[in-house]
Amino acid sequence: MSCRVRFAPSPTGPLHIGGLRTALYNYLFAKKNKGSFILRIEDTDQNRYIKESEEYINESLNWAGINPDESPIKKGEFGPYRQSERKSIYNNYVLKLIENNKAYYAFDSDEELNNLRFEYEKKGKTFKYDYSNRKSLKNSLTLTKEETEKLKKQNSFVIRLKIIPNQIISVEDKIRGNINVNSNLLDDKVLIKSDGMPTYHFANVVDDHLMKISTVIRGEEWLPSLPFHKLLYKSFKWKTPDFMHLPLILKPSGKGKLSKRDSEKMGIPIFPLSWKENVGFKEIGFLPNSIINYLALLGWNDDTEKEIYSLKELETAFDFKKIQKSGAKFDYDKAKWINHNHLKNLSDKSLLSLSKKSLKYLNSSYKKTEVLKIISLVKERLNLIPDLKKETLFFYNDPDYSLLNEKFSKNKDSIKVLNDFKTVFSSINNIDDAKNQIINYGNENNLKLGYLMQLLRISIVGELSGPDLFSIIKIIGKSVTLKRIDNLMSKLKN
RNA sequence: GGCCCGUUCGUCUAUCGGUUAGGACGUUAGGUUUUCAUCCUAGAAAGAGGGGUUCGAUUCCCCUACGGGCUACCA
Numbered sequence: 001m002s003c004r005v006r007f008a009p010s011p012t013g014p015l016h017i018g019g020l021r022t023a024l025y026n027y028l029f030a031k032k033n034k035g036s037f038i039l040r041i042e043d044t045d046q047n048r049y050i051k052e053s054e055e056y057i058n059e060s061l062n063w064a065g066i067n068p069d070e071s072p073i074k075k076g077e078f079g080p081y082r083q084s085e086r087k088s089i090y091n092n093y094v095l096k097l098i099e100n101n102k103a104y105y106a107f108d109s110d111e112e113l114n115n116l117r118f119e120y121e122k123k124g125k126t127f128k129y130d131y132s133n134r135k136s137l138k139n140s141l142t143l144t145k146e147e148t149e150k151l152k153k154q155n156s157f158v159i160r161l162k163i164i165p166n167q168i169i170s171v172e173d174k175i176r177g178n179i180n181v182n183s184n185l186l187d188d189k190v191l192i193k194s195d196g197m198p199t200y201h202f203a204n205v206v207d208d209h210l211m212k213i214s215t216v217i218r219g220e221e222w223l224p225s226l227p228f229h230k231l232l233y234k235s236f237k238w239k240t241p242d243f244m245h246l247p248l249i250l251k252p253s254g255k256g257k258l259s260k261r262d263s264e265k266m267g268i269p270i271f272p273l274s275w276k277e278n279v280g281f282k283e284i285g286f287l288p289n290s291i292i293n294y295l296a297l298l299g300w301n302d303d304t305e306k307e308i309y310s311l312k313e314l315e316t317a318f319d320f321k322k323i324q325k326s327g328a329k330f331d332y333d334k335a336k337w338i339n340h341n342h343l344k345n346l347s348d349k350s351l352l353s354l355s356k357k358s359l360k361y362l363n364s365s366y367k368k369t370e371v372l373k374i375i376s377l378v379k380e381r382l383n384l385i386p387d388l389k390k391e392t393l394f395f396y397n398d399p400d401y402s403l404l405n406e407k408f409s410k411n412k413d414s415i416k417v418l419n420d421f422k423t424v425f426s427s428i429n430n431i432d433d434a435k436n437q438i439i440n441y442g443n444e445n446n447l448k449l450g451y452l453m454q455l456l457r458i459s460i461v462g463e464l465s466g467p468d469l470f471s472i473i474k475i476i477g478k479s480v481t482l483k484r485i486d487n488l489m490s491k492l493k494n
Numbered sequence: 495g496g497c498c499c500g501u502u503c504g505u506c507u508a509u510c511g512g513u514u515a516g517g518a519c520g521u522u523a524g525g526u527u528u529u530c531a532u533c534c535u536a537g538a539a540a541g542a543g544g545g546g547u548u549c550g551a552u553u554c555c556c557c558u559a560c561g562g563g564c565u566a567c568c569a
Binding site: 305 | 499507567
């Protein structure tokens with residue numbers, strides 16, 4: 001049987017990083033097994049439906065470089081790929097269950113059920129619509145045929161799966177092994193809602209079967225409903241696919257699942273792309289490869305000490321036996337470190353094309369070859385793409401010396417030394433000679449090289465950090481250098 | 495509360511019964527450098543607790559604790 005996996009998000013908002021990882025693992029599984037990766041949109045909840053989500057999902061997967069083989073916009077032979085467009089399919093299948101007495105109509109109102117929940121709670125119990133009480137509730141098992149037909153015409157009913165009590169349901173998760181659950185514990189879950197739409201559970205099972213999904217890879221939050229799903233497969237006498245439930249991604253600190261709130265509180269992204277006021281990993285300056293790399297490592301490793309992977313490398317290295325069982329906390333520092341490494345490995349040219357817009361200002365003063373030189377000079381200093389602009393600003397802007405340190409502003413030698421620098425730079429023909437000249441100058445005047453270099457750096461860059469000074473000076477040229485030394489001198493005089 | 499899953503440095507993880515429990519991020523100290531960053535070297539840092547099984551348990555089993563998930567006509 002050929003390998004087919006699916007990523008099945010519901011369009012209720014932006015895809016978050018956990019969803020992206022689920023998509024990634026599905027994608028990698030498909031690649032590894034030369035199978036197909038399918039995107040199915042699970043839009044059965046009309047109340048929570050957000051129109052822009054589907055496009056957001058497409059764009060995110062595209063950005064990450066994990067494009068589906070079949071999807072609503074890339075149709076295969078198992079469509080439609082949006083559940084809302086498959087309504088009649090679900091209805092046909094649920095009718096079969098009813099015919100076989102495996103499902104039934106239920107007419108209990110929200111109010112009635114809520115009252116029951118309330119009463120149970122008062123007794124310290126939890127209400128569950130199941131074998132123990134369905135005989136006393138309003139459904140096609142208790143009502144006469146005529147009553148049932150009459151209520152059905154009022155168009156407000158749900159269809160529930162009739163669960164046979166006291167059977168051990170044995171399910172297998174490929175990551176965790178066998179799990180046994182007694183069917184008494186399960187409730188008669190709704191299959192078809194009163195608006196005629198299927199619930200997740202029903203649509204999911206029907207579609208996975210119809211779309212010939214061979215392995216279901218999804219988040220751990222679905223593990224508790226696996227026995228129910230297994231029962232559905234059994235009711236149809238369908239073969240169950242393999243299941244893998246991925247560990248969850250947890251908050252960086254504290255307890256619980258990673259959520260939008262954490263991201264806002266800690267100022268770290270949680271969405272691949274920006275969504276309204278939430279900035280995405282892309283916009284904050286991550287390479288898609290970095291996020292993919294980090295996400296792959298969050299819950300998986302290949303037994304080697306390799307940490308930096310391209311997507312292609314992951315496609316061959318990924319081994320599903322090595323997926324972790326427990327949840328993993330999201331570590332933003334490590335994600336940045338991985339991005340730093342990917343950025344470092346990028347060519348100067350691709351780095352330039354990535355930040356073409358933000359580096360535009362350099363074009364007025366430098367030729368392209370010089371811009372590339374600037375990039376290679378600062379490349380290894382980057383953690384996020386926008387750092388490139390921060391690191392190169394002084395190639396264009398003259399520093400304003402607002403951060404001037406007292407060590408230099410109060411030092412009486414400073415003005416004299418700066419003046420001597422001017423003489424040095426004016427006299428030399430080749431900037432490569434500058435370094436030696438300044439060393440000599442220091443020796444002659446008994447001034448420490450450290451002090452000289454720092455003063456020079458302040459005048460050129462405006463602060464005490466940055467790449468090799470003489471490389472900078474070589475790029476900005478003699479006249480700009482002299483101008484900036486002058487600038488600092490006049491600043492110090494005031 | 496009930497059910498399910500899990501538990502190795504602060505974090506991500508390696509270890510398929512015998513190891514000085516390894517690596518990476520972060521952190522600390524030193525080195526390189528004109529500075530910061532990079533880079534290099536070194537350091538601190540872990541098997542939740544209790545019972546078994548075994549010549550020997552981080553590794554297998556049980557209990558407890560803790561963490562997480564689910565408990566909707568949401569997915």
